[in-house]
Amino acid sequence: MEFFGEQFAFIDDWLADRRRRGLQHLDVTPTMAWPAGGKRNLVIGQDIAVELGHPEDGSLASLIWRASRGDDHGGRIWLVGPDLPAAKGRRLPLAKVVMIHGRGFDADNTYARYRQLESVRYGVDLKGYMMRAASQVSREWSRVSHAALADGFSLGILGSALIQAYTTLDYVDREDVLLLTSSRDDVMTFKPLADRVHAVIAAMSGMSTALDLDCGNCSFAPVCDAVDGLRAMHQALEEKHD
Numbered sequence: 001m002e003f004f005g006e007q008f009a010f011i012d013d014w015l016a017d018r019r020r021r022g023l024q025h026l027d028v029t030p031t032m033a034w035p036a037g038g039k040r041n042l043v044i045g046q047d048i049a050v051e052l053g054h055p056e057d058g059s060l061a062s063l064i065w066r067a068s069r070g071d072d073h074g075g076r077i078w079l080v081g082p083d084l085p086a087a088k089g090r091r092l093p094l095a096k097v098v099m100i101h102g103r104g105f106d107a108d109n110t111y112a113r114y115r116q117l118e119s120v121r122y123g124v125d126l127k128g129y130m131m132r133a134a135s136q137v138s139r140e141w142s143r144v145s146h147a148a149l150a151d152g153f154s155l156g157i158l159g160s161a162l163i164q165a166y167t168t169l170d171y172v173d174r175e176d177v178l179l180l181t182s183s184r185d186d187v188m189t190f191k192p193l194a195d196r197v198h199a200v201i202a203a204m205s206g207m208s209t210a211l212d213l214d215c216g217n218c219s220f221a222p223v224c225d226a227v228d229g230l231r232a233m234h235q236a237l238e239e240k241h242d
Contacts, residue, residue, distance in 0.1 A: 003229035058093030058184035077159035081182030
């Protein structure tokens with residue numbers, strides 16, 4: 001089931017343009033072993049070396065997926081903007097777009113899998129890296145400590161940890177991550193994408209919990225009409241309920 005073909009195409013075009021002007025391809029460390037922070041992983045006050053995604057600076061997080069294609073494996077990390085070692089003492093905007101390539105998504109498991117995929121980012125435990133709770137949808141706000149920065153923490157390490165975490169799931173073949181720390185304007189370029197992804201997920205959630213699948217009474221009908229995967233999911237659920 002395909003839900004985010006337009007979003008993948010937008011990202012492919014955006015990356016192609018950025019390759020000509022400042023796209024970094026960070027190294028992936030498949031067996032990266034940065035120590036865990038555990039329950040004491042608190043970064044506050046004078047311990048903050050870099051702050052990422054403060055709401056005033058621009059903050060965006062989104063997750064999309066599609067069916068794997070033969071050669072999908074491992075993952076890639078792209079960065080536009082400064083990495084952490086060059087940003088000591090600063091606040092940086094942040095956009096983080098996670099792209100999953102996986103297998104076996106169907107009407108019965110897709111929403112449950114989305115919830116599992118979404119929870120992965122909260123389970124990444126890296127000493128000196130703290131994700132702040134953000135109440136608003138499609139945002140991510142985090143902090144990095146002086147000690148972690150001194151020990152070599154970078155966005156490549158964060159991206160590698162995400163790739164490790166996602167690819168442990170048996171239905172995920174590859175996870176790519178795009179990180180933007182360049183400017184608020186660059187971050188906000190991806191807001192329409194994030195808003196559309198949120199609308200698709202909301203429709204999927206409503207569909208998975210609804211007892212009545214009558215499109216005429218559903219506020220998500222315009223979204224479903226425009227997304228092949230949602231239409232296929234709706235049809236499969238209708239057939240199951242008949």
